Structures are given as C-alpha cells and as structure tokens.
Amino acid sequence: MARQRDADRTRAALLVAARTLFSTRGFANTGVRDVADLAGVNSSLVGRYFGSKQGLFRAALDSVLDITPVLQGDRRRFCADMVSALCDTPDARGPLAMMILSAADPEAHATSVELLQTKVLTPLAEWLGPPDGEWRAARLHILWSGFLTSWRLLPIQALDDTRIASARRWLEDATQAIVDEGAP
Template sequence: MAQRKSPPRRRPAAAPRPRDAEQTRSEILHAARVLFATRGYANAGMREIAAAAGITPALVVRYFGSKRDLFIAAIESDIGLGPFLGPDRATVGRHIARYFFSKPMREADTLSILLHAAGEPEVCDLATELLAARVIQPLARWLGPPRAEARAALLLAIISGTWLFRQALPMRAFTGGPDTALASCMAAQIQHVVDGLPEA
C-alpha cells in the first residue's frame, strides 16, 4: 500500500517590511508638492495627498501634523539660493540664466506652489513670509549695499517673471529649445542688478 505523502509545510507569513521613515516623508512631500502646485492649497486635501503617496491620512498627520505645516515643509524642501549663486560673482548672471534655461520644467515646481498661494488668503501671507525669509533676506545679504533688499526683490522679479511666461502661462518665445540670445539678455539684466543700481 502506497504511503501517503504528508502535505508540504507552510512557510510562516513574512513579517511586513518596516516602512522607511525618510522615504515615507519624501513621498508625502512629493505628493503634496505636486498637488499644491497643480491644484492649490485649498483644493489639495490631506486624504488626496495621502492617496497620492500611497499611505493613510493618519500617517501624513503623524509626519507633518497639519496641512499648514505640510505646506510649509513642501515649500521649504525646495526653496533657497544654492542652485542659483555660482562661485564667481562676476559671472553670476550667466550662471543663473544658464541654469534657468537648461532646467527642465517640473510638475511640482515651487514657483507654481507660490503662484497658487498668491490667490489663496489662507496661505498668501505665509508664502510671502517664507519667500522673504528664505530668498529675499539671504540674497540681500549676499548682494550687499547699496539698496540690497530692493535689488534682491528685483532679481526675484526677473527670474520669476520669466518663469511665469515659460511654464505657467507659456509664451511661444519660451517654449522652444534653448535660446542663447534670450539667455544672454537675461544674464545681462541679472548681472546689472548684482553689480549694483545707480543712485537716483
């Protein structure tokens, strides 16, 4: 009589892999940035952000607390002067223009988040404060006198204005490939501001 084969032993279920905290935080920030940039603060809900990150809303709250705190973190994660200021002050205009025109357009651009925030009273003042603290004031210190803060604001206006018509409201002049003539013009304007404005 043939012996019965004993059924194969089942392997114990693998324990769920622990979630990597830094990766989770990064995924939440990316999801939040995309939604804040494309839908605005008011229309980007915590549940929607959580779904885009593939987690539960409770985890979003655990990592960031509130939607307002998440908004601050989303802006602060990608705002600063590092990529813009080159090593040589005398050629910083060319450096910024080259960086700007070679930078690929992104769905989660910080300027898109700030543009949406400009029309949302709940976070407009907050966005302005963050921009002043993280961009205008450090840039003014780097520029030095005369009229450092005014020159910093003017530089931001040149860069963000060009960005607006390149990405948010694209004009034909900015939608093609790299335009060396436009880049040179932008570089000259930036360098002029960096080098100082004549006294009125």
C-alpha cells in the same frame, strides 16, 4: 533603525507628492488624501509628520525654496548658474507655481510670502550687499519670476523653443546688470 528609514522615506514621499500637487492644483484644490494617495501612504501620516495640510504646504515649499546653493558658488558665475537653475532644473517652476496657485488661501499666502522673504530675498540681499541690496534682490526676483511665469506658467509665444537660447542670454545679461550695480 529600519523604522527610522521607513519614516524618512514616508516623509520624503509625502513631500514629493505635496510639491507635485500644490504646484499643479494649488492649495485649495489639493486635499490631504490626494497627497497621501499619490505618496502611497495612509492620510493619517500627513498629520503625524506635518500636523496639518498647512504644515505640509510649509514643509513642501520650504524644501524647494532656497537660493543659498547658488549663492555659495563662484560670484563671477552667479548669473549663468542662476539662469541654469531656472531653465535647466526640471521642476524650477514648482516653487513659483506653488506660491501663485496657493495665493487665494490666506494662510498659504502668508507662508509663501514669509518663506520667499527668508529663503530667497533676505539671503540674496545680503549676498548682493550695498548699495541697496534689498531693492536689487527684489528686482532680481521680479525679473526671474516674470520670466518663469511667461515661459512656463502662462507661456507666451515670444518665448517658444526657437527663442529660448536668446532669452537665456538676455536673462543672464539682465541679471548681471542688476548684480553689477553694487560692484565697486
């Protein structure tokens, strides 16, 4: 049993290290040895647990890109819960940063597009329902990713600390307006 716990701990450490490096350096500038060094393990374990750097990227992104917990909450609180997830989660920018910084690599880009669709857009569209759930999910993604990019990845002065409270209210209202388009 101790061996399984060590394997689980090693795998988890590799995923944390991978998320950190892929979200700050991108796919191309992150090596398997870099991830293993940060995790404090031998680099051969990346291949053992994930098969390749691409497999590690997929597992790291898959482990953090999931909207279903927010969708399972009270529908009336969705907008507040979503904005809280975007603004109050210490690493909320991580998945978006991983995808943006890895877009230059064709395989990592394809993985990002696939996981974004299956882990965020499709479940969100189904939750939103008719009319036009897919289009509303796409617009919400554009809204949220634009906000995170402008606040955390490429910060603009208008979103400084003095305005973040009003920006959050605006984001909640804009999210609610898109969600309400399908209300009976």
